[in-house]
Amino acid sequence: MDNQALSIVDKRTQSAYEIPIHDGTIRAMDLRQIKTGPDDFGLMTYDPAFMNTASCKSAITFIDGDKGILRYRGYPIEQLAEKCSFLEVAYLVLFGELPNEAQLKEWVGQVTHHTMLHETTKKFLEGFRYDAHPMGMLISTVAALSTVYPDARHVLDPESRKLQILRLVGKMPTIAAYTYRHSLGLPYVYPDNDLSYTENFMNMLWKMTEPKYQANPILARALDILFILHADHEQNCSANVMRSTGSSQADPFVATAAAAAALSGPLHGGANEEVLKMLDEIGSKDKVPAYIDQVKAGHMKLMGFGHRIYKNYDPRARIIKWAADRVFEVTGRNRRLDIALELERIALEDEYFIKRKLYPNVDFYSGIIYQAMGFKPEIFTVLFAIPRTAGWLAQWQEMLEDPEQKIARPRQVYTGHAVREFVPLEKRSVPAAPTAA
Ligand code: COA
Numbered sequence: 062m063d064n065q066a067l068s069i070v071d072k073r074t075q076s077a078y079e080i081p082i083h084d085g086t087i088r089a090m091d092l093r094q095i096k097t098g099p100d101d102f103g104l105m106t107y108d109p110a111f112m113n114t115a116s117c118k119s120a121i122t123f124i125d126g127d128k129g130i131l132r133y134r135g136y137p138i139e140q141l142a143e144k145c146s147f148l149e150v151a152y153l154v155l156f157g158e159l160p161n162e163a164q165l166k167e168w169v170g171q172v173t174h175h176t177m178l179h180e181t182t183k184k185f186l187e188g189f190r191y192d193a194h195p196m197g198m199l200i201s202t203v204a205a206l207s208t209v210y211p212d213a214r215h216v217l218d219p220e221s222r223k224l225q226i227l228r229l230v231g232k233m234p235t236i237a238a239y240t241y242r243h244s245l246g247l248p249y250v251y252p253d254n255d256l257s258y259t260e261n262f263m264n265m266l267w268k269m270t271e272p273k274y275q276a277n278p279i280l281a282r283a284l285d286i287l288f289i290l291h292a293d294h295e296q297n298c299s300a301n302v303m304r305s306t307g308s309s310q311a312d313p314f315v316a317t318a319a320a321a322a323a324l325s326g327p328l329h330g331g332a333n334e335e336v337l338k339m340l341d342e343i344g345s346k347d348k349v350p351a352y353i354d355q356v357k358a359g360h361m362k363l364m365g366f367g368h369r370i371y372k373n374y375d376p377r378a379r380i381i382k383w384a385a386d387r388v389f390e391v392t393g394r395n396r397r398l399d400i401a402l403e404l405e406r407i408a409l410e411d412e413y414f415i416k417r418k419l420y421p422n423v424d425f426y427s428g429i430i431y432q433a434m435g436f437k438p439e440i441f442t443v444l445f446a447i448p449r450t451a452g453w454l455a456q457w458q459e460m461l462e463d464p465e466q467k468i469a470r471p472r473q474v475y476t477g478h479a480v481r482e483f484v485p486l487e488k489r490s491v492p493a494a495p496t497a498a
Contacts, residue, residue, distance in 0.1 A: 067081075068080075073097050074097055076103075078094065084446075088154055091170070117296065117466065118463065120157070122154075122293045122453050123135070129375065129376050130376065142286050142289050142290060146258075150232060155454060155455045165482065169364060171227050172227055173254050175230070177358065178232060178236065180418055182209060185287050186240065197447075199240055199321060200321045201318070203318040203321060204335065206232065210312075213215070213225045216312060216313065224456060226454050231481060234265065235252055236259065237262070237446070238262060240443060253263075257285075259281045277391060283384045283388045289448070293451065300320065300456045301454050303320035307460055310470045317450060324449065332443060333428035336365040337397070338438070340397040344400075345400065346399055350402050353408060357411070364424070367420075378422060381425075396444065401429055
């Protein structure tokens with residue numbers, strides 16, 4: 062064997078093994094041959110939270126967390142954010158290449174013609190309580206689309222998949238806007254096909270009695286950039302859920318709902334809402350040092366800081382900071398931005414954060430922009446889910462087309478009781494101590 066291999070000596074048996082290395086990885090299944098005897102199951106790896114396990118091969122998104130690099134299909138995020146529209150980037154993420162003019166026109170036209178919701182779905186949304194969290198409404202409504210489009214279950218048919226992709230990318234802003242209007246008690250606004258993807262979203266959110274909604278071009282572009290930055294982020298928690306759910310050949314509506322549920326947690330897409338709460342709790346710039354001391358003492362985390370992959374400045378945070386300046390020229394400066402800038406300044410100079418390589422992530426500034434644009438914090442994660450739908454669907458397609466993929470099914474290290482004799486109810490005098498599920 063060449064030198065692209067790992068030599069292993071099992072000290073239990075003194076047996077030697079050569080495990081091939083490809084792309085800087087060994088195959089976990091190659092370890093199964095390492096046994097103490099014919100009855101031994103074979104060696105497994107133990108990796109809670111997938112800290113060092115590649116679950117797939119992917120050609121969609123590249124991240125170098127140490128250098129702070131993010132690329133979709135090879136293109137640097139900075140160039141895409143500067144030069145593209147969100148739908149152009151969604152096409153790139155989903156289909157692998159930037160569209161030419163004719164392809165882009167066709168794609169935009171198709172997505173635009175899939176923005177309407179079935180009236181029964183609208184009624185479904187009306188059934189939520191007035192104070193329902195928009196993310197819960199979004200997750201449930203996306204799952205409910207599976208009942209409207211039963212043909213979506215043909216996941217191995219590429220034509221059917223393309224149709225569901227158009228439906229999901231098209232309808233996501235409509236559902237998101239309806240959840241928002243619902244929470245405000247306002248009538249839903251139908252999509253306007255004359256408008257761009259983000260302008261139409263703003264129309265469905267904020268149109269009142271005017272006959273035609275006019276989006277502020279600077280705010281529409283800022284939202285489009287934010288959507289580009291959120292389109293995909295390789296194998297994060299929600300993408301992993303999308304792949305895992307999709308691996309059972311569940312339809313893409315329920316799989317997307319599952320991914321959105323994963324996104325809703327405060328350690329994932331819910332973090333930007335938490336950042337705003339944190340900035341309000343701090344209240345003013347002069348209270349920042351005391352807050353940092355509390356974080357360092359382990360009383361809380363600095364929300365919007367730290368990342369499993371980025372051990373450098375999140376490149377998206379840099380672009381968002383730039384976009385924030387444009388937005389504030391329109392909306393007026395927000396005092397939360399001053400608190401955030403002060404937090405960042407102090408944290409980046411502090412030994413605690415330097416040692417742990419904790420830098421601002423995408424959520425640190427996105428919430429401040431969203432709020433300045435008029436969004437309530439409860440809808441921030443919904444704003445994340447809209448563009449990420451393109452990424453989830455790209456991951457889902459890639460998984461289905463990968464001949465190496467099967468239904469996702471991790472192993473476990475069993476730590477429970479060995480076999481025990483059943484105890485009849487009348488003989489269980491002392492209640493058994495509860496064990497962890
Ligand atoms: N504030 C303060 N300390 C933090 C921190 C934060 N935001 N994030 C991580 N740390 C500390 C941990 O306490 C730990 O310290 P220790 O070594 O003294 O125990 C160390 O940094 C490593 O953190 P760990 O929790 O192992 O990192 P992780 O990769 O598991 O977690 C996150 C990544 C994103 C979940 C985590 O950084 C976090 O909770 N951040 C805040 C939430 C957030 O912004 N999420 C959005 C992600 S895009």
